[in-house]
Amino acid sequence: MSRPLTAWIEGIGFLAPGLPDWLTARAVLRGETPLTAAPSVLPAPSILPPAERRRASRVVKLTLAVGLEAAAHAGADVATLATVFSASGADGHNCHALCEQLATDDRQISPTRFHNSVHNAAAGYWGIATGAMASCQVICAYDASFGAGLIDALGQVVLDRQPTLLIAYDSEYPEPLFAKRPVPDVAGVALLLTPERSERSLASISVTPSSASAEPLADAELEALRVSIPALRALPLLQKLARGEAGEICLDYLPPMQLKVDIRLC
Amino acid sequence: MTPLLLSAYTATTCLGRGLDATREALRVGRSGLVPCAFETVQLATWIGEVAAVDAEKLPEALAAYDCRNNRLTQMGLETDGFADRVREAIARYGKARVGVFLGTSTAGILQTELAYRRRAPETGALPDDFHYRTTHNSFSLAEFTRDYFGLEGMAMAISTACSSSAKVFAAAARQLELGTIDAAIVGGVDTLCLTTLYGFASLQLTSALPCRPYDEARNGISVGEGAAFALLERCERPATGSVLLLGTGESSDAYHMSSPHPEGLGAKMAMEAALRSAGLGAADIDYINLHGTSTPANDAAEGKAVSALFGNTVPCSSTKGATGHTLGAAGAVEAIICALTLTDGFLPGSPGTENVDPAIPIDYLLKTRDGKVKRALTNSFGFGGSNCSLILGVAK
Numbered sequence: 001m002s003r004p005l006t007a008w009i010e011g012i013g014f015l016a017p018g019l020p021d022w023l024t025a026r027a028v029l030r031g032e033t034p035l036t037a038a039p040s041v042l043p044a045p046s047i048l049p050p051a052e053r054r055r056a057s058r059v060v061k062l063t064l065a066v067g068l069e070a071a072a073h074a075g076a077d078v079a080t081l082a083t084v085f086s087a088s089g090a091d092g093h094n095c096h097a098l099c100e101q102l103a104t105d106d107r108q109i110s111p112t113r114f115h116n117s118v119h120n121a122a123a124g125y126w127g128i129a130t131g132a133m134a135s136c137q138v139i140c141a142y143d144a145s146f147g148a149g150l151i152d153a154l155g156q157v158v159l160d161r162q163p164t165l166l167i168a169y170d171s172e173y174p175e176p177l178f179a180k181r182p183v184p185d186v187a188g189v190a191l192l193l194t195p196e197r198s199e200r201s202l203a204s205i206s207v208t209p210s211s212a213s214a215e216p217l218a219d220a221e222l223e224a225l226r227v228s229i230p231a232l233r234a235l236p237l238l239q240k241l242a243r244g245e246a247g248e249i250c251l252d253y254l255p256p257m258q259l260k261v262d263i264r265l266c
Numbered sequence: 267m268t269p270l271l272l273s274a275y276t277a278t279t280c281l282g283r284g285l286d287a288t289r290e291a292l293r294v295g296r297s298g299l300v301p302c303a304f305e306t307v308q309l310a311t312w313i314g315e316v317a318a319v320d321a322e323k324l325p326e327a328l329a330a331y332d333c334r335n336n337r338l339t340q341m342g343l344e345t346d347g348f349a350d351r352v353r354e355a356i357a358r359y360g361k362a363r364v365g366v367f368l369g370t371s372t373a374g375i376l377q378t379e380l381a382y383r384r385r386a387p388e389t390g391a392l393p394d395d396f397h398y399r400t401t402h403n404s405f406s407l408a409e410f411t412r413d414y415f416g417l418e419g420m421a422m423a424i425s426t427a428c429s430s431s432a433k434v435f436a437a438a439a440r441q442l443e444l445g446t447i448d449a450a451i452v453g454g455v456d457t458l459c460l461t462t463l464y465g466f467a468s469l470q471l472t473s474a475l476p477c478r479p480y481d482e483a484r485n486g487i488s489v490g491e492g493a494a495f496a497l498l499e500r501c502e503r504p505a506t507g508s509v510l511l512l513g514t515g516e517s518s519d520a521y522h523m524s525s526p527h528p529e530g531l532g533a534k535m536a537m538e539a540a541l542r543s544a545g546l547g548a549a550d551i552d553y554i555n556l557h558g559t560s561t562p563a564n565d566a567a568e569g570k571a572v573s574a575l576f577g578n579t580v581p582c583s584s585t586k587g588a589t590g591h592t593l594g595a596a597g598a599v600e601a602i603i604c605a606l607t608l609t610d611g612f613l614p615g616s617p618g619t620e621n622v623d624p625a626i627p628i629d630y631l632l633k634t635r636d637g638k639v640k641r642a643l644t645n646s647f648g649f650g651g652s653n654c655s656l657i658l659g660v661a662k
Contacts, residue, residue, distance in 0.1 A: 002445035089403065099375075102460045103382035114465030115524040115649055118371065119404050119425030124650025127520035133532060135516035135539075136652060137433065140404035140423045148422040155440035176391050177378075180398035209362065209419075209446075256418050257362065 004208065005154035008201040008266075010163070011074030012241065013066035013190030015040060016225055016232060022069060028222070029235075029242035035221045040186045047129045055112055056125065057091045059171045062186045063122040064129060067167045070190035074163075074200055081192075082134040082156060082164045085123045086149025088142050088230040089181065091116055092173035099177075122169070134162075145170070146189065146233045147253035153193055154207055163194045168231040187229040189238065201266045203241055210260035214252040237261055267543050269510040269659070270442055271501035273449075274351035276342060277602040279492035279589040280314035284345045289606050295634050297588050297617035299476040299488050304458050305376075311472040314490025314590025315458060316341070331410040333374035333401035335457045339410055342455060342493025351497055352415055352451060359448035366421035367438040368408040369430030369454035371594030371648075373423070374401035376459035407455050419447060425594065427648030428557075430454055431494070432597025435656050436514035438498050453495035454595035462593060463489055469524060471561050477591070479558035479584035479616055480565050480630050482623040487559045490590020494598035496605075504661035509605045512641065512657045513544025519651025525563055526647060530571030533557075533645065536653035537575055540643060544657045548576045551657070552637075553613050555600045555644040558584020559591050560618075568645060569626030576628070583631040587618035597646035601656055604642035608660040613637045 014022040018038040027033045042061040045053055047068065056064075063085065071078045089095075094116050101109055115121070120138035127136060135156070141148035146168045153166040169188035173181055197204070217223040217235055226235045236249045240263050251259045276284060280298030281291040291298065299312045322337035343349045356364050381396040400406050408423040420441065424433045431454020438450035466472045466489060473486030504510060517539060519532035526533065541547065554576065557568055565584075572582060585603050592599050607613060615634040622630045641659040 005444065005446065088405075095375075095378075098461055098465075099378050099382040102379050102464065103385075107460065107464050109461075109464050109468050111465075111468040111524070114461070114468050117461060117465065118427045118649050120427060120648070120650040120652055121523070123426070123518075123652070124523050127518040127651050128522065131520050133518050133520050133535060135436075136426075136518040137437065137516075138424065138426045138650075138652070140425055141421065142399060142403055142405040142409065144421075145405075148420070151420060151446075152422065152437055152440070155437070155444055155446075159440055159443060176385060176389075177398065180392060180396065181403075254412075254421060257420065 003158065004206050005151065005158060006204060006206040007154050007157040007193035007195065008197050008204050009191055010194050010200045010202065011070040011076065011192035013069030015062060015066050016187035017185045026242040029239045052125060052128055057094060057116060058186050059091050059122045059169065060125045062169050062188045063126060063167050066188040066190040067126060067165055070165060070192045074192040076163060076192055078130040079132050081132055082162055083126060083132065084137040084149050084153040084164060084166045086139040086145045086168045088140060088145045088170050090119045091121060092171055092177060096174050096177055141254065143230045144254040145230045147251055147259050150207060157193045157195050161195045163192060166191045166193060168234065170229050170231045184228050187232050189231050189234045203266060204264045206262040208260050210250055210258045211256055212250045212258055214250045214258065267439055267513060268443060269512050270439055270498045271504050272496045272509045272511060272605060273499050274348050275496040275602050275605055276346035276348040277494040277599050278316060278342045278345055279592060279599055280316055280490055281589055289610055291588060292614040293612060293634055295615050295617050297476060299590055307460060307463050309463055309467050310474045312476045312488040313458060314488060316491055328410065328413060330397045331400040331406065333377040335374040335407055335455055336410045338457050338491065338493045339407045339455045342495055348495055355449040355497060356415060361417050362419040363448040364417055365419055365438060365441055365447040365450045366408050366412045366417060367434040367450055367452045368411060369424045369434045369594050369597060370404060370407055370456050371425060371427050371430055372456060372459050372461055373404045373406050375461050376457060377401040379460045411451060426652035427650060428593050428596055429646040429648035429652040429654040430594040430597060432646035432654035432656055433516060435511055435601065436516055436654065439511060439514055442498060442500055450498045451495060452498055454598035455493040456592055456594040457491045473560065476618045477560035477587055478618045479560040479586050480622055480626060481619045482621050484560045484562060484565060486561055488590040490592040492589060492592035492595040492599045494595055494602045506661055508661045509608055510659050510661055512659045513540045515539025515543055515655045517653045521651050524649050526567040528567055530567035532651055532653045533568050533647060534571035534574055536655040537571065537643065540655035540657050546657065551580050551641050551643050552639040553607055553642045554580055554582040555604050555642060556582050556584040557645040557647045558586055560586060569628055573627050578627050578629045581613050581629050581631050583614055583616045585614050587616050597654060600644045601658060604644050604658045607639045607642055608658060611636060611638055613639065
């Protein structure tokens with residue numbers, strides 16, 4: 001009695017090391033331009049009120065960048081969108097600063113640092129920036145965070161019949177946590193998912209469990225990004241979309257469960 | 267939504283381990299709060315600490331998960347026969363068809379706080395025995411639970427601060443409705459740590475006295491810890507008297523990181539969405555378990571939202587004067603308290619609260635009383651403006 005987890009993709013947002021936006025990433029994934037190794041570049045979040053902009057951390061800038069890019073790509077009004085955020089960790093620099101101070105005799109931590117420490121900080125700033133009052137999910141599934149976010153976002157699209165913006169993202173920790181969790185840089189993927197096909201639809205995706213292995217990306221540098229940043233486990237799906245190819249791919253999820261994604265073009 | 271059966275459930279807080287300890291404390295209006303003497307914390311505040319958490323021994327094969335949060339997770343799972351009911355469900359449905367959906371705000375961050383005191387003097391490195399993935403990471407309690415039962419299907423942690431383990435019911439309900447799973451372990455676990463104790467103190471949101479939800483003199487929260495779980499399943503013909511999840515509602519304040527919308531707008535939207543999801547009206551609700559943290563702002567905003575929707579006709583209370591604010595576990599703890607009101611026929615009072623704030627026109631229960639509850643609503647709101655309301659009912 002299982003209903004398929006299916007939706008239409010209307011917009012894509014992307015940011016990764018050397019790939020500042022979806023258009024650049026699309027050209028690289030199509031093999032038209034080579035990937036140039038460079039740190040991720042985060043645009044200033046002009047959408048935030050000045051007081052919040054000053055507090056904006058790297059994950060806040062990242063999620064605003066990819067989320068707004070996907071919504072603009074789809075021509076969607078961000079204030080109306082339900083959102084699903086999924087990340088393997090929160091603001092690593094903030095977390096380090098708190099743990100460092102709590103290990104000293106002066107434990108009077110900053111209240112701003114404390115409220116920025118929650119896993120849903122980026123989602124909270126998204127709400128403040130966009131005015132979106134719809135449901136907002138915030139998930140963590142370690143390396144499986146992209147798949148977990150995709151599963152919940154598709155569930156909302158299918159059952160609630162409303163456009164839902166999936167924002168999967170990750171960021172780095174400084175040392176000494178970096179040695180324990182070596183995510184090299186920030187990266188994020190946003191997909192605007194809708195229940196119905198429209199003139200803006202790019203493709204439909206249908207997700208089912210699988211036990212197959214994810215196929216490595218042919219480009220070694222892209223493959224290195226896929227395996228080192230959890231949100232970029234989405235790259236095989238994005239490569240198909242970039243190339244305008246239909247077909248099936250397998251995404252790494254939570255061993256032994258993998259996700260088979262059936263892509264159909266519009 | 268199609269109602270779902272809570273085929274097993276359990277809660278462990280400072281009131282005690284399991285349903286009997288919880289119902290007995292709520293019946294007599296006992297609070298589990300004590301002056302803070304946790305770890306090396308020096309704060310003038312009260313806390314709700316679960317007894318004997320650190321005596322819990324994890325299985326050897328899962329030793330990398332060892333931390334206070336996973337000790338409390340295991341303690342909760344092994345209470346009220348919950349783990350046995352999970353194993354029966356796995357035998358019925360298979361290892362890939364039972365999902366895990368758990369809420370937490372800080373998971374095992376205490377382990378990292380302690381590790382930062384043991385950094386290598388030369389390099390600053392964290393000790394070798396510190397395991398980030400299985401203790402610190404927000405997913406650690408869900409991955410621990412998945413491995414504890416040898417599950418092979420979907421799992422996620424939801425971390426939206428203090429609404430986390432209410433929202434897991436909504437996420438699991440979606441997958442059960444879609445049929446991608448046949449049963450779900452839902453719940454929440456949060457444990458005491460320095461980040462939350464010093465953090466809430468930094469925001470001047472902790473009280474020097476036991477918290478007094480909805481009191482006119484309320485002045486802050488008492489941080490608690492807890493583990494609460496439910497096993498959710500589809501059920502066409504639930505047995506009379508069994509507890510059902512009838513509706514879920516989620517919303518965002520889009521207002522401020524650490525203060526609620528002053529008119530309780532997001533809270534009202536979440537309650538309305540839960541009523542819509544359950545196909546019910548305000549008059550169908552017999553009891554509301556309030557978020558009621560005991561901060562001036564939360565209770566005022568939530569009170570406005572409840573009053574706007576329900577007037578002063580529905581008995582309400584916050585049980586945080588008994589349990590403390592169990593943060594990411596609060597949604598699940600209070601869903602289980604609602605289950606007890608449905609099965610046992612009582613409405614819990616509010617230990618600590620003496621004079622209900624006259625500015626909040628709702629029917630607030632100071633003392634526990636007997637009463638038939640057919641449908642109960644519970645609210646959970648978190649930092650970042652994350653709101654979730656659940657409606658539970660009893661099967662005819």
